[in-house]
Amino acid sequence: MRASPKRLPALLLGTALVATLLGVGTLASAADPAADSPPPAAAAHAGHRMVASLQASGDDADGDGYIPAVPQVTGVTPSTANPPPRYFHEFQANCAVSHTAPDDPIVYPGQPGRSHDHTFMGNTSTNAHSVTATLYGGATACKAPGDASAYWMPSLFEGDRKVLPVGPQVIYYKTGVTDYTSVRPFPKGLRFVVGSPLQSAAQFRDHPGWVEGWECGDSFKNVDFPQNCPVGTQLNLRMQAPSCWNGLYLDTPDHQSHMAYPVVKPGTNDDVCPPSHPVALPMIEFKMAFPVDGDMSDVRLASGRGYSFHYDFFNAWEERTLKAMVDHCIVGGLQCNARGYDETHPERGAALDEQYRLP
Known part of the structure; x- marks a missing residue:
């Protein structure tokens, strides 16, 4: 059973509503010279986002766009606890590019x-x-x-040359809340x-998932691609x-x-989940490295300018x-590699064996 009936009439499926639901607001304004309007491909991609969702397909048998969890997790209160401080609480999922389509x-x-x-990993x-x-x-293609x-x-x-990341890319799984034990x-x-893909330069810069923007060499926190990257460097992004x-x-x-970013608890510096989204899950962070350097004037994304960057995640881990x-x-407060091993705490062992499987 769904928690509540939520069906959207077809007449509401316009691009403006999609932008509102995506939290991207209006498109770039003329006051922001770096924020050009997205190319037609990006507009089409986002403009049909809701329509695509509301088609019966795959896991969404009735085509209403809502896929209920089974079981649903209810009765959770966001944790405001303060466990012993740990500088790290993360592990890496090192996943290489498998194909594009x-x-x-x-x-x-x-x-x-x-x-x-799209460039697919995992x-x-x-x-x-x-x-x-x-x-x-x-x-x-993950380790x-x-x-x-x-x-x-x-x-x-x-x-016209597609540039693919080489080798396993770093995808962090970390805590986004102060109570990492939750x-x-x-x-x-x-x-x-x-x-x-419709976000403006300003919206990309102010996105709650922003970390450092595009960077290469000594150039960092760029909303769009740098004009030039020193020879021998790579173009990097974290989000x-x-x-x-x-x-x-x-x-x-x-x-x-169905997802939300943590918020700061009033009167503290603690990050907590909001009451509307009380269940704390791992915070994924993409740390991508693209082997391109020199003049960047011809570099673009399939979705448009650099600030149109976005990514998708579909969980299929073995539980x-x-x-x-x-x-x-x-939860253990470690800085782990893809085996679940923290080299600074060898006494804690690893979660997986040398073949990256459960022992």
Whole structure:
């Protein structure tokens, strides 16, 4: 049973409503010279976001855009506890690029070729028809075989040449709240979109998931691509995902409102989940490195300018493996690699064996 009936009439599926639901507001204003209007491909991608969601496909059997969690997690109060301070509480999911395709199983489920081009990491089978059952237990380009999750982002181009990250990319799983001991694993099948291809430069800069923007060499905190990157450097980007869940839905029509970023507890410096989204989950952080340098004038994303960067996550971890990593590294206050091993605390052991599997 759903927590409440929530169906949206078709006449409300305009781009303006989509932008509002995505939290991107209006498009860039003329007062911001760096914030050009998004290209037609990006506008089409976001403009059909709700329409794509409201089609019966995959895990959303009735096509209303809401995929309820089973069971739903209710009765949770956001934790305001202060456990012993730990500088780190994280682990890495090192996942390489597996393929690219103009598919998006979250935004355009069951509609191959509908999206702008995406670069996929992790699960090697991800395509427009991917659902929880097809991803779960599948082959993966992540170091841990138990992580069959799908991760994707708009492809990056230099002119007409597609530039793919080389080797395992760093995807952090960390705490977003002060009480790191309250973080629990992702529910199976949870999915969400971080950011929007329609966001302006200012909205990208002010996004709660902003970390350092685009950087290379000594140039950092760039909203758009730097004009030039020193030869031999790479173009890097870091962006964090929301980590507080409402406990009710694995997806919602806008692919974002079931998730929220932590907020600061009034009168303190503590980060807590808001009452509307009380369940603390790992905070994913993309740390991507693209092998491109020199003149950056021809560099673009499939979704548009640099500030159109966004990414998607579809959880398909094997449950026991993810729980072991979360409990050992995040709840345990460690800085772990993809095995769940903290080299500064060898006495604590590792969550996984040398083959990155549960022992």
